[in-house]
Amino acid sequence: MSKNELIRLDGITKSFNGNVVLKSLNLSVMDGEFVTLLGPSGCGKTTTLRIIGGFEMPDSGDLYFGGERINALSPDKRNINTVFQKYALFPHLNVGENVAFGLRLKGVSDRDVEKRVSEMLELVDLSGFERRSVTSLSGGQQQRVAIARAIVNEPKVLLLDEPLGALDLKLRKEMQVELKKLHERLKMTFIYVTHDQEEALTMSDTIVVMNGGQILQQGSPIDIYNEPANRFVADFVGESNIIPGRMPEDCRVEFLGTVYDCVDRGFEKNEQIDVVIRPEDIVLLEEGENSIQAHDRLLKGTVKTCLFKGVHYEMIIETGDFDFIAHSTVAEKIGMQMYLDIDPDNIHIMKKSSLETMTEMEYRLEHDPDAVMEEE
Amino acid sequence: MKKHTLSRTYMILVFIFMYAPIVLLMIFSFNSTKSRSVWTGFSLKWYAKLFNDSEIINALQVTLEVAVSAALISMILGTAAALGIFSLRPRSRKGLLWLNNIPMMNPDIIMGVTLMLMFIFLYRICHLPFFALGFQTLLIAHVTFDTPYVLLSVLPKLRQMDIRQYEAARDLGASNFQALRKVVMPQIKSGIVTGGILAFTMSIDDVVVSYFTSGPFSETLGVLIFGMTKKRISPEINALCTLMFIAVLVLLLIINFREFKASKEREE
Amino acid sequence: MRGNKIASVPYALWLALFTVVPLVIVLFYAFSDDAGAFTMDNFSYMGLYAVVFFRSFRLAVLCTVACLILGYPMAYAMSRLSKTGQTVALILIMLPMWMNFLLRTYAWLTILENNGLLNHFLSFLNLPEVNIINTPAAVGLGMVYNYLPFMILPIFTSLTGMDESLIEAARDLGCNERQVFRKVVFPLTIPSMLSGLIFVFIPAVSTFVISKILGGGANMLVGDLIEMQFLGGAYNANMGAAISVVMMVVIMIFTAITNRLDSGEEGGVLMS
Numbered sequence: 001m002s003k004n005e006l007i008r009l010d011g012i013t014k015s016f017n018g019n020v021v022l023k024s025l026n027l028s029v030m031d032g033e034f035v036t037l038l039g040p041s042g043c044g045k046t047t048t049l050r051i052i053g054g055f056e057m058p059d060s061g062d063l064y065f066g067g068e069r070i071n072a073l074s075p076d077k078r079n080i081n082t083v084f085q086k087y088a089l090f091p092h093l094n095v096g097e098n099v100a101f102g103l104r105l106k107g108v109s110d111r112d113v114e115k116r117v118s119e120m121l122e123l124v125d126l127s128g129f130e131r132r133s134v135t136s137l138s139g140g141q142q143q144r145v146a147i148a149r150a151i152v153n154e155p156k157v158l159l160l161d162e163p164l165g166a167l168d169l170k171l172r173k174e175m176q177v178e179l180k181k182l183h184e185r186l187k188m189t190f191i192y193v194t195h196d197q198e199e200a201l202t203m204s205d206t207i208v209v210m211n212g213g214q215i216l217q218q219g220s221p222i223d224i225y226n227e228p229a230n231r232f233v234a235d236f237v238g239e240s241n242i243i244p245g246r247m248p249e250d251c252r253v254e255f256l257g258t259v260y261d262c263v264d265r266g267f268e269k270n271e272q273i274d275v276v277i278r279p280e281d282i283v284l285l286e287e288g289e290n291s292i293q294a295h296d297r298l299l300k301g302t303v304k305t306c307l308f309k310g311v312h313y314e315m316i317i318e319t320g321d322f323d324f325i326a327h328s329t330v331a332e333k334i335g336m337q338m339y340l341d342i343d344p345d346n347i348h349i350m351k352k353s354s355l356e357t358m359t360e361m362e363y364r365l366e367h368d369p370d371a372v373m374e375e376e
Numbered sequence: 377m378k379k380h381t382l383s384r385t386y387m388i389l390v391f392i393f394m395y396a397p398i399v400l401l402m403i404f405s406f407n408s409t410k411s412r413s414v415w416t417g418f419s420l421k422w423y424a425k426l427f428n429d430s431e432i433i434n435a436l437q438v439t440l441e442v443a444v445s446a447a448l449i450s451m452i453l454g455t456a457a458a459l460g461i462f463s464l465r466p467r468s469r470k471g472l473l474w475l476n477n478i479p480m481m482n483p484d485i486i487m488g489v490t491l492m493l494m495f496i497f498l499y500r501i502c503h504l505p506f507f508a509l510g511f512q513t514l515l516i517a518h519v520t521f522d523t524p525y526v527l528l529s530v531l532p533k534l535r536q537m538d539i540r541q542y543e544a545a546r547d548l549g550a551s552n553f554q555a556l557r558k559v560v561m562p563q564i565k566s567g568i569v570t571g572g573i574l575a576f577t578m579s580i581d582d583v584v585v586s587y588f589t590s591g592p593f594s595e596t597l598g599v600l601i602f603g604m605t606k607k608r609i610s611p612e613i614n615a616l617c618t619l620m621f622i623a624v625l626v627l628l629l630i631i632n633f634r635e636f637k638a639s640k641e642r643e644e
Numbered sequence: 645m646r647g648n649k650i651a652s653v654p655y656a657l658w659l660a661l662f663t664v665v666p667l668v669i670v671l672f673y674a675f676s677d678d679a680g681a682f683t684m685d686n687f688s689y690m691g692l693y694a695v696v697f698f699r700s701f702r703l704a705v706l707c708t709v710a711c712l713i714l715g716y717p718m719a720y721a722m723s724r725l726s727k728t729g730q731t732v733a734l735i736l737i738m739l740p741m742w743m744n745f746l747l748r749t750y751a752w753l754t755i756l757e758n759n760g761l762l763n764h765f766l767s768f769l770n771l772p773e774v775n776i777i778n779t780p781a782a783v784g785l786g787m788v789y790n791y792l793p794f795m796i797l798p799i800f801t802s803l804t805g806m807d808e809s810l811i812e813a814a815r816d817l818g819c820n821e822r823q824v825f826r827k828v829v830f831p832l833t834i835p836s837m838l839s840g841l842i843f844v845f846i847p848a849v850s851t852f853v854i855s856k857i858l859g860g861g862a863n864m865l866v867g868d869l870i871e872m873q874f875l876g877g878a879y880n881a882n883m884g885a886a887i888s889v890v891m892m893v894v895i896m897i898f899t900a901i902t903n904r905l906d907s908g909e910e911g912g913v914l915m916s
């Protein structure tokens with residue numbers, strides 16, 4: 001895969017009626033990448049996508065496509081196509097003519113149009129649907145038509161705005177796999193917007209976690225899950241126990257009154273930090289189990305609740321100051337005394353001075369000169 | 377920018393086309409002579425005459441009476457029908473809605489003529505004095521063409537409402553009537569009011585149906601004016617219509633201003 | 645709501661009594677003579693009025709087409725305005741309906757008559773005077789004037805209610821602004837145009853007041869004919885009923901064809 005930068009957003013700022021939606025956003029997308037913009041509703045992810053698609057103009061900042069600045073280029077002149085949230089299929093055209101729409105505008109000959117349309121419909125598993133009315137299709141089928149209509153134009157980039165939001169769980173899982181396969185086959189750049197962290201983890205090469213109009217973390221799904229940059233990311237992606245703590249020295253962390261071994265280094269002495277422990281990384285040990293002797297410091301707690309979740313049991317373990325969520329395949333009795341064993345590898349340390357506040361400072365630094373210039 | 381001015385200019389031209397006759401009519405209601413095209417000086421004499429013309433005042437009274445009563449009756453009839461239509465089987469529901477369309481789609485003249493024929497038939501051949509052409513027959517005709525508008529204003533409101541709210545009310549111990557009054561009514565009220573206003577407007581504006589179904593002593597304003605067009609329209613009528621037009625204009629401005637203010641507040 | 649079936653009974657009865665029964669009575673009159681015996685004479689004598697039928701139909705079609713040509717750009721221009729602008733424009737369109745339509749039409753008489761305002765204005769500009777009043781053109785003008793809102797309103801509603809994402813999708817797929825209109829916006833407003841056609845054609849083909857005021861005696865339409873049979877000099881209820889029946893049939897055919905165009909359009913744009 002070529003690792004050339006295809007799209008770059010450079011200090012993009014956008015506001016609607018005085019509400020700042022994007023705060024000096026910087027983002028780089030590589031050619032052929034599957035990038036997911038992940039975040040809660042209102043975080044600015046859809047606005048980012050719409051700026052790339054050309055449906056919104058940034059208030060300030062620059063948008064580059066293959067090295068060329070395209071801020072003011074209208075959507076029809078961008079080599080980018082979009083799969084819209086509720087598909088936006090044309091109700092006055094049948095399935096075949098919906099897919100053919102972009103080709104016809106380019107003046108492709110009738111014979112080629114027909115050939116390409118049927119190829120595309122085959123690709124999305126809708127062979128022979130050319131003459132069907134789009135209103136007669138199920139949600140999943142409409143979804144496929146919307147994808148075929150976009151990719152038939154062979155854009156460099158495909159933008160997908162929560163495309164699976166309207167589908168039921170089973171269909172959504174199937175479509176996730178199919179979209180991933182499609183991406184591998186087409187070698188196109190996909191930029192995908194979702195608020196579903198599981199969807200993001202399943203499909204993406206790169207996840208961009210957004211909140212409050214800013215990027216909080218950008219990285220591979222494994223990085224994002226295992227090394228969340230701050231409290232928000234840890235909380236939003238997967239379930240986690242987040243405990244405030246302190247780093248007395250490299251590879252040593254103190255929380256809940258005890259000092260533990262860990263693997264993180266490079267913090268200031270006694271720096272205040274947040275500790276993330278994923279529920280599945282907590283091993284529960286019963287009193288008197290052999291392995292307990294091997295550990296000198298173990299957290300001790302009482303089982304408060306125990307819920308069956310299908311694959312595992314979810315338990316809340318009450319220690320003196322903190323209630324841990326833990327996952328286990330074995331159910332424990334409520335009220336039972338348990339020891340919590342956590343491998344040093346599974347203790348993740350996050351900077352307290354979170355990226356959220358840092359970027360806000362950066363934003364002020366970068367944005368104020370702009371504001372001054374505008375006033376002049 | 378050029379495209380903008382073009383479409384603005386066109387819009388203004390269409391509005392001039394629509395308002396020129398109305399403005400003219402209003403201006404000449406202040407003319408001191410009967411002329412409708414030569415200005416001879418400002419005068420309020422047609423307004424003064426208007427309030428002393430018993431024929432016009434009487435017609436105005438009939439118009440308002442029939443419009444208000446027809447609107448009220450059709451609000452009750454139409455709302456009840458809308459409530460009932462939900463529990464009908466799909467086929468009867470479709471049938472009723474299809475019938476409901478007839479008075480709306482039928483040309484005024486056909487409706488007037490068919491109703492008149494039936495009233496005459498009932499009066500002369502069945503000897504039912506109630507159906508002698510007069511205020512009753514006028515009211516029946518107006519209710520007939522008003523109710524479809526009420527029904528069609530209320531139905532979408534009922535469709536928007538979650539029918540389970542009615543069931544929830546019943547579940548919580550409300551009787552059928554209480555559930556309708558306390559849960560359903562508040563949500564369809566705006567539809568009923570809209571329907572009522574539409575009905576009132578249709579009644580006020582109607583000439584043709586009234587022309588065929590009113591008796592000699594129950595002439596509406598429209599019928600009276602229509603009679604005059606065969607000779608010459610008295611300028612008093614222009615004065616009356618100017619007053620009515622201004623009344624409506626003021627009413628609309630008040631409604632819209634209040635809505636505008638409400639939406640501004642919601643934004644904040 | 646199961647138990648409320650009964651609530652729709654009064655209106656169902658009302659419709660039966662005051663909509664269905666009158667139509668049956670008209671049919672009965674149309675097919676009988678003044679003694680009440682069955683006859684087809686009413687229809688066979690109608691050939692005498694062929695000219696009137698033709699004039700009415702032609703004028704109604706011309707008026708409907710004119711309303712479409714004038715009304716579509718108007719609705720489109722209105723839909724491009726800001727939200728507040730749209731509300732104001734909408735009120736301006738509806739407001740004239742509150743002025744009695746007889747008077748609005750009568751005001752045109754003032755403008756168009758031979759020594760009316762239009763000719764005063766023309767002679768003031770040293771232009772030749774025109775003679776419009778009492779011609780079919782004057783009647784047509786009156787119809788367009790009265791029925792134009794019926795065309796503008798449904799098209800405007802359809803344009804403003806259009807899903808914005810469809811327009812974005814068209815842009816995304818490569819349409820420039822003109823192509824967006826031609827390929828997406830216009831086809832999607834076809835159903836509303838057809839409603840407009842019906843809303844204008846029905847009152848246009850059945851009018852009798854406008855032709856009376858602006859057409860003088862010479863431009864009699866079917867509506868005038870019907871009125872004459874019932875309330876005019878030539879009282880003949882059977883003939884009037886028969887003409888009414890024919891008019892209803894014409895309207896039903898027109899509506900059916902128009903509705904057919906609508907459903908045909910959906911399947912009409914097939915793959916070539």
